[in-house]
């Protein structure tokens with residue numbers, strides 16, 4: 001049996017106070033036409049990373065809108081997830097060849113997951129199956145002749161995939177009725193499903209990670225975990241993944257610290273079920289930061305959860321997201337929603353968020369990152385202006401009801 005993720009309950013109407021009516025009104029309209037439909041979301045991990053973050057918030061809202069949604073997790077061994085991580089890296093432009101043995105393991109595990117799905121009561125009743133990212137993509141190939149429309153939702157930066165990896169994956173994509181990418185620049189040129197939609201992700205303004213938190217509480221949370229109150233703090237929150245360039249962040253911090261000796265750096269990272277490389281990256285970062293007590297490394301395994309991330313994103317003078325490749329980078333919108341300026345890599349979906357003089361500064365190198373950090377740390381007026389404009393940009397474009405509106409519009413189009 002595949003694991004079904006238990007999610008809470010949430011009312012879409014509660015978002016009216018935060019989200020423009022131009023989004024809320026059509027959302028209720030489109031949902032009425034889909035009432036009673038059944039949707040399955042299939043992904044690789046219930047925690048760690050943007051997809052689980054998104055589904056945890058979106059699934060209860062589907063249900064509140066009258067569209068019965070379920071979220072299930074495929075299962076696999078560590079070697080299976082080592083292969084899917086290679087595929088992930090290949091799609092983002094890395095080149096780790098996928099051997100015949102890798103393919104065999106990947107396809108056998110996908111078939112076993114497909115069999116388990118078929119054995120689930122009511123599997124045949126789904127109207128839509130939305131498959132997130134490459135890990136579960138091949139499940140579809142073993143499940144022909146069903147009434148459901150199948151959507152592949154790609155969350156990663158596929159603008160310059162390794163050709164061999166993409167040619168392998170595209171064989172599976174061909175079985176889908178529609179695909180969804182975050183940006184048009186991510187759509188591979190030879191893609192041929194019936195429908196391609198462009199839908200950027202979004203954050204949940206009412207989740208514990210993003211809800212309002214008063215400064216006193218946020219300070220107390222950070223103080224408790226060892227951040228020096230009153231001294232400037234910069235933070236990067238992300239999975240321990242080399243595409244997020246944590247070592248580049250440490251290098252940039254060291255340059256800035258020469259000018260601002262009291263500066264502190266926090267690297268807050270999570271482990272995910274489907275990311276076997278995270279431990280090695282974590283070990284390298286810990287080694288690199290050992291000699292400097294002003295560098296703090298935290299993980300979800302030592303109790304740094306949503307409220308702590310909320311406090312970091314709120315109380316840091318600047319948030320950093322120095323990604324080299326980035327599907328979207330929910331963390332960028334999360335920080336912007338709190339009015340905190342961001343220094344971020346000009347990669348993938350990040351410039352979609354940090355745009356129009358809002359949210360922060362984009363950078364392409366370690367020295368540029370250090371320069372941008374210094375600029376914002378030494379000009380609180382500029383930092384506050386970018387932060388305030390960033391919050392407004394997120395309100396208009398990157399809050400969860402807009403994502404739901406886009407997704408339900410796609411499902412409605414597939415149904416009619």
Ligand code: UDP
Nearest residue numbers: 049050053237238239268269270329330331
């Ligand atoms: N995250 C977290 N704790 C951590 C690191 C990350 O809660 O220690 C969350 C982060 O707040 C964000 C998500 O994981 O909601 C990461 O999503 P993003 O799109 O930025 O990157 P991805 O991991 O999907 O590449």
